[in-house]
Amino acid sequence: MSRSDSPAPKGRPWAIWLPLVLFGALVALFLGGLLRPAQTEVASAMIGQPLPEFTLPPATQDRPGLATADFRKGEPRLLNVFASWCVPCAAEAPQLDEMKRAGVPIDGVAIRDRKEDIAKFLARYGNPFATIGKDDISEVQLGIGSSGVPETFVIDGNGVIRYQHIGPIMERDIGTILVELDNARQPL
Amino acid sequence: MTRVLVLFAVFAALFAQPVLAQDTMPPAPYAYRQLEDPAQEAEAQALMETLRCLKCQSQSIADSDASMAGDMRNQVRLRIKAGEDPEAIRTWLVDRYGEYVSYKPELTALTWPLFAAPLALLVIALLLVRRRFRRARTLPGGEG
Numbered sequence: 001m002s003r004s005d006s007p008a009p010k011g012r013p014w015a016i017w018l019p020l021v022l023f024g025a026l027v028a029l030f031l032g033g034l035l036r037p038a039q040t041e042v043a044s045a046m047i048g049q050p051l052p053e054f055t056l057p058p059a060t061q062d063r064p065g066l067a068t069a070d071f072r073k074g075e076p077r078l079l080n081v082f083a084s085w086c087v088p089c090a091a092e093a094p095q096l097d098e099m100k101r102a103g104v105p106i107d108g109v110a111i112r113d114r115k116e117d118i119a120k121f122l123a124r125y126g127n128p129f130a131t132i133g134k135d136d137i138s139e140v141q142l143g144i145g146s147s148g149v150p151e152t153f154v155i156d157g158n159g160v161i162r163y164q165h166i167g168p169i170m171e172r173d174i175g176t177i178l179v180e181l182d183n184a185r186q187p188l
Numbered sequence: 189m190t191r192v193l194v195l196f197a198v199f200a201a202l203f204a205q206p207v208l209a210q211d212t213m214p215p216a217p218y219a220y221r222q223l224e225d226p227a228q229e230a231e232a233q234a235l236m237e238t239l240r241c242l243k244c245q246s247q248s249i250a251d252s253d254a255s256m257a258g259d260m261r262n263q264v265r266l267r268i269k270a271g272e273d274p275e276a277i278r279t280w281l282v283d284r285y286g287e288y289v290s291y292k293p294e295l296t297a298l299t300w301p302l303f304a305a306p307l308a309l310l311v312i313a314l315l316l317v318r319r320r321f322r323r324a325r326t327l328p329g330g331e332g
Contacts, residue, residue, distance in 0.1 A: 042242050045286045085211045112211040112255055137216040138259035145284035147242035147256070 044145030044153075044164045048188065051079075051159045052143035056133025059110040059118050066107050066133030074157035076184035078106040078177070080129070081141055083113050084121035086149040092168035093125035099174060100128035104181060108132040109140050111149055152177070156184035211255055218265035219258030225269075232265045235274040238291045239264070239281060248291060 051068050058065040071077055080096065082089040100106055108129040110118050118132070135141060144153060144161060154163035154177065163180040165173060223229040233250060239260065241252035249257040249264070260281075267277050281289045287296070295303055 040245060042245075042285055042288055044284065045282070046284055049283075083211060112213040112259075114212065117212075136213060137262055138256055139263075141256075142260065142263055142281075142284065147285065 041166050042147045043166070044147075044161070046145040046161050047164060049161055051155060051161060052140075054133075054140050054143060056109065056135055056140065059108070059113065059115060059132040059134035060122065060127075061119070063127075063129060063132045066109065066131045068159055070107065070131060071155045071159040072157070075105065076154060076156045076162070076181050077130075078104055078181070079109065079144075079153040079155050080106055081109050081111060081146050081149055081151045081153075083111045083149045084117040085113065086111075088168040089150045090121070090125050092150055092170070093128070095169040095171060095174055096128040097126045099169075099177070102178070104178070105130050109135050111135050111138055111141055154180045154184050156188075158187070160188060162188075213255075215255070215258045216262035218262040218269075219255075220261075221265075223265050223269055228268050229265075231274055232261075232268040235268070235277060236261055236264055239278070240289050240291055242285065242289065 051071055053068050055067040056065050071079070078099070096106060106128050108131070110132055113134065113136075115134070118134075122129075133140065141147075146153070146164075148166070150168055152165040152169055153161055156162050162184040163177070165177060169177065223232060236250035237248050239249045241247045241249045241254055241257040241260070243254035243256050244252050247257070249260045264277055267280075268274065278290055278292070287294070287298075293299070293302075
C-alpha cells in the first residue's frame with residue numbers, strides 16, 4: 001500500500017490544498033452575492049443625452065402642457081415624473097413645494113392618469129408645477145429611461161438630461177438636487 | 189411634525205404600494221392587442237419575450253401585466269408596425285435603460301468571460317487528461 005514503489009510525484013505538496021482554496025473562494029463569492037442587497041433600481045442611461053422630442057397635452061385646466069422646446073430656454077429645470085395613484089409621490093410633495101419656493105422651476109409629467117384625479121391630488125398635496133403634461137402611454141417616461149414613479153430629472157438650459165433622482169425626494173435629497181441644478185448651469 | 193407625517197407616509201407607502209400603485213387608465217392601444225399582420229406580430233412577440241419588464245424584473249414584457257410593461261409592448265408593436273427593425277428597437281431601449289433591459293445574451297467587453305470560461309475549462313481538462321494518459325502509458329514500461 002505504500003506509494004514508495006510508484007514514481008514519487010514531483011514536489012508541489014501545496015497543490016493538494018488547491019481544490020479547498022478554490023472551493024473556499026467560490027463559497028465567498030456566492031455568499032457575497034447572496035448577502036448583498038439586490039439592486040432593483042434601474043438607472044437611466046440617458047444622463048448627458050438630450051431629451052427626446054415630445055409634446056404632451058395639458059393635464060390640468062390651469063397649467064399648460066409640456067414639450068421638449070420648453071426645456072431649451074437657457075435655464076435648468078426639474079422634470080418630475082409623478083402620478084396621482086402613486087403614494088410616494090404624495091410623500092415628496094412638501095419637498096417639491098420647498099424647492100419651488102426656492103425658485104426652482106418644476107415641470108410635471110403625469111403618468112397614466114385621469115384629469116379629475118390629478119386635480120384632486122394637486123388640490124390635496126399642492127401644485128409646485130409650472131407646466132404639467134399628460135402622458136397616457138408612458139411615452140416620455142420610456143423616452144428618458146425612467147422606470148417608475150416618482151422620478152425627478154435635472155434638465156439643463158439646452159434640453160440635456162443631467163441628473164436623475166429615483167424615488168421620492170426627501171428632505172436630505174434637496175441639497176444634492178440644488179447642487180445638480182447649479183452644475184447644470186455649466187455647459188457639458 | 190411634518191417629518192413624522194412624511195415618515196409615516198413613506199412607511200405606509202411600503203405596504204400600500206402593491207394595492208394602490210395601480211392606475212385606472214385603460215391600457216395603451218397595443219398593450220393587449222396583436223398587430224393585424226401575423227408576421228409582424230410574430231416579430232414583435234419574439235422581441236418582447238427578450239425584453240425585461242422594469243417593474244417586475246424577472247419577467248419579460250411579454251409575460252408581465254404591469255401597466256408599464258403594457259406601455260412597452262405598445263411601443264414595440266407600434267415601432268414594428270412602422271417597419272422598424274426589432275434589433276433597432278432593442279438598441280433604442282438599451283440606450284435608455286442599459287444592457288439590463290435586454291435578456292438576449294450579447295458578447296461584450298463585460299460578458300466575454302462567460303463565453304470564454306467553458307472553453308478555458310475544456311482546454312485545461314484536455315491537458316490534464318493527456319498528462320494522466322501519458323503517465324499511465326509510461327508506467328508499465330517503467331515496471332517491465
